[in-house]
Amino acid sequence: MTTLRANKRADGKEKRLAVFNHKGGVGKTTLTVNIAAALARSGKRVLLVDSDPQCNLTAYLVEETVVNDLLDHSDSAKGETIWSAVKPVVDALGEPRAIPTIEIAERLFLLPGDVRLAEFEQELNSMWAECFQRKRKGFRGTIALSQIVSQTIKQHRIDFVFYDAGPNIGALNRVILLDCDFYIIPAACDLFSLRAITTLGHTLANWIRDWQTISDLAPTTTDLLQGQPKLAGFIPQRFRVYRGLPSSQYSRFLPLLERRIQADVVSLLRKIDEQLIPASAFPLRIGEVKDFSSLAAASQTEGVPMFNVTDATEAQRNEALGAFDKLAQALIKRTCKSVEQENAAQESK
DSSP states (O other): OOOOOOOOOSSOSOEEEEEOOSSSSSOHHHHHHHHHHHHHHTTOOEEEEEOOTTOHHHHHHSOHHHHHHHHHTTTSTTOOSHHHHHHHHHTTSSSOOOOOOEEEETTEEEEOOOTTHHHHHHHHHHHHHHHHTTOHHHHHHHTHHHHHHHHHHHHHTOSEEEEEOOSSOSHHHHHHHHHOSEEEEEEESSHHHHHHHHHHHHHHHHHHHHHHHHHHHSOTTOOOOOOOOEEEEEEEEEEOEETTEEOHHHHHHHHHHHHHHIIIIIHHHHTTOGGGSOGGGOSSBOOOEEOOTHHHHHHHHHTSOGGGOSSSOHHHHHHHHHHHHHHHHHHHHHHHHHHHHHHHHHHHO
16 A cells, blocks of 8 residues: 655645535536535535536526527637636646636635536547657646635635536546545446446556656656545435335435445445545545435526525425435534544654
């Protein structure tokens, strides 16, 4: 077992996270929005980064006319999407440029996405290869999104960053995960989620190993991604509840999910570096989110968190608030505890 070289950021003490599972249909964006909103409600300053070319997060939270205007002008010098920010790097014209955020609510900010991020992802494949060749263009490209986020963190004094990642294991998600301090695995209680976890663990292990090689090859003074995403835990969701109790399917699949994560994520990544699986990741289940059904759909229609939906009863809103506030508080505790444990480990060396 080796200890990875950590690439420290100069931003501060913010936590960067992704709700990540390359399987589609597990509610990543909905979960991200509602946890982020709950954190903001608790007093944390939160940045949402729509880094999925599908732009689901932006479409969720921003009016359609505004989204269309952003996309229509994103290629111009005055563009205000993430594509606008990375375009100078893609065109080999210079560093990424700052873009304004959209203030979604008090203490909650959004960097809007763009369908043209798919073009950036195509470039990232060649940039990754150039990193192995020690070419500075490759390093500039791989850290471009991280630099944009860093600028925004400083501007708004952000405490938590949430990347919204697409359902794939492509080049864009690779740099996103390698920029994260933590990741959360969302999972549905079904056979497909079980199978996806195996691929997820092996993919993360390969990305981390490759980036460590790249970091060792990097020329002196080269800015690098942190490259040590830690497991925060997993969240089973979208399960049915009958008479106040989870369905039998949930009860059957929950232990299977935990065993699969233990075998194909925890055990695998610990062989690379024990710090990738901090003690704060246990118990593995951070919390759970039942199937809110019509409330989730209304949340997307209205562009607000579930606990702010107007087309719902007070009891429904309160139930959603309780669920996501509990998750938010658990995340605060886990991420802070992990940092304390890491600092203690460093001091003991």
